[in-house]
Amino acid sequence: MFKLHAMQSSGNCYKVLLALAKLGVPFTLVDVDILRGENRTPEFLMKNPEGRVPLLQLPGGRFLAESNAILFYLAEGTHLLPQAPLARAEVLRWMFFEQHSHEPAIGAARFWLKLVRGGRELRTHDMDRWMEDGYAALGVMERHLGRRRFFAEETLTIADIALFAHTHVAEEGEFDLAPFPAVRNWLERVKADPGHVAMDWRPQTPQDVATGALADVAAPLETEKVNGA
Ligand SMILES: N[C@@H](CCC(=O)N[C@@H](CS)C(=O)NCC(=O)O)C(=O)O
Incomplete structure (x- = not known):
């Protein structure tokens, strides 16, 4: 079974949770609290020398880092990743855009302003750049989505999952998303796509299985604490 090392409130981790849920892949969720430094212990650095989440542990024991690489791996052979070379390249195009032009502004602003106590004071010098780059990225998305339902294909792909994670928060x-109606409509389309789960979704625990709770969740899933991993 896969093990996902992740922090629930992280947009990059949510991408992987959403893909696993939509694909109905069973996995164990290992909570890693980066705000308490659990990603910088010698044990975690052995798993990922970069000390970051999400980190996917494969059934054979190998580790795969980088949210978009994990999405690409999980989606292979599924409806979330097309087969045609140009269509695959379009998926990658938007995932590179997400990492280069979108997440470093929109993801970083949310991380420091919402999740880190005192983050605004610590990163005042970054605010103008986050706003300028983030609104530029939203403008690119708005222009593209003015003509399309999803980013790379007529149906949802991992490019949409990658961009949705930080945009929806x-x-x-x-x-302010008010000036971006095409982006807001696309957010609603992603939420309406089959198998969608919210950012606070957690996989089913063995206890839930025993009590019959979460009966609508198909796959038998588990969670555990990082220190028990
Ligand atoms: N490019 C990486 C970024 C991963 C990343 O920055 N993860 C954050 C959480 S969202 C993290 O682990 N930060 C802790 C740290 O850098 O010490 C990805 O997409 O997976």
């Missing part, structure tokens, strides 16, 4: 990073 952009307001927590103090971005």
